[in-house]
């Protein structure tokens with residue numbers, strides 16, 4: 001997969017831009033606050049249909065203008081394609097894929113695939129489970145559109161079920177009459193999602209191990225193990241029916257606890273990834289450097305799994321990560337990017353790998 005060209009109008013501090021990219025390494029360089037990350041955000045916006053920095057679309061529209069447009073040309077192994085996103089303040093955004101309207105936002109995910117890596121990802125091991133769930137969700141959604149649909153349904157059902165739980169004290173009858181319905185819907189989607197997450201991590205874990213070993217040259221073997229919240233062994237999630245039954249059991253036998261807590265206590269919104277080195281928790285026992293290397297390995301693995309599943313290498317978007325890495329990891333990362341397309345932002349281009357240099361000043365790219 002290759003990002004060829006992007007045309008932007010009124011996005012963040014970019015009034016107008018038309019930028020072409022090389023198939024290999026592209027380096028966006030400039031002082032702080034010039035628009036380096038904004039360009040990566042625009043690229044990622046066409047890949048995911050949403051920003052990685054804000055959940056408020058309005059933030060993306062350039063101050064003082066009433067709408068924005070981002071049009072991205074990319075090539076997969078078959079042909080050159082285009083995704084265009086238009087947004088007018090206060091209105092629904094419009095997305096077109098090869099000039100054909102896409103009605104649902106989720107349908108754009110997985111057409112143009114990217115792996116985003118920013119400094120915050122370096123704390124993926126130390127962070128809370130929400131960040132690790134996010135890691136799985138973005139990676140898996142780009143591979144299997146059906147996963148994202150299931151996840152969206154799950155979140156909707158979860159919202160309804162939580163509302164019902166919170167209203168249970170006041171309206172016990174509605175709770176008793178309908179909780180079973182919502183529990184069974186939730187259990188079903190949870191089981192479907194669990195299987196995807198389990199399978200994904202089995203694949204990713206192998207790549208995490210090989211990247212980590214190559215990078216660190218150590219004999220310690222890392223693993224990334226899926227931790228479903230339903231207390232099943234990870235491999236048991238292969239069996240969707242058994243997993244659904246287990247979730248249903250949990251969701252039907254602890255109503256008082258859930259009412260006390262005011263929310264749903266079991267489900268894929270409580271999952272985690274257990275990252276281990278030599279079978280010990282990396283979160284507790286790994287050094288800071290090992291944790292960062294593991295996080296880097298997780299991001300690289302995201303690209304490897306994507307290539308394996310789709311037969312297309314994704315485009316890597318690196319926001320300011322090189323300055324956060326030491327010489328060994330920098331060299332490793334540079335080596336890894338040799339036969340891939342990568343778009344890198346940096347304030348400090350010296351010591352970077354060679355590639356097309358694009359200078360950024362006040363939202364202008366040259």
Ligand SMILES: Nc1ncnc2c1ncn2[C@@H]1O[C@H](COP(=O)(O)OP(=O)(O)OP(=O)(O)O)[C@@H](O)[C@H]1O
Nearest residue numbers: 012013032033034035036037038059060061062063
């Ligand atoms: N909606 C908007 N309209 C106009 N300008 C905006 C908007 N949103 C953000 N900006 C501006 O965009 C500028 C550049 O942001 P960006 O994050 O791309 O900088 P950067 O080049 O990545 O800097 P750094 O090196 O510090 O990360 C900021 O000064 C910010 O104020």
Ligand SMILES: [Mg+2]
Nearest residue numbers: 036037320345
């Ligand atoms: Mg930046």
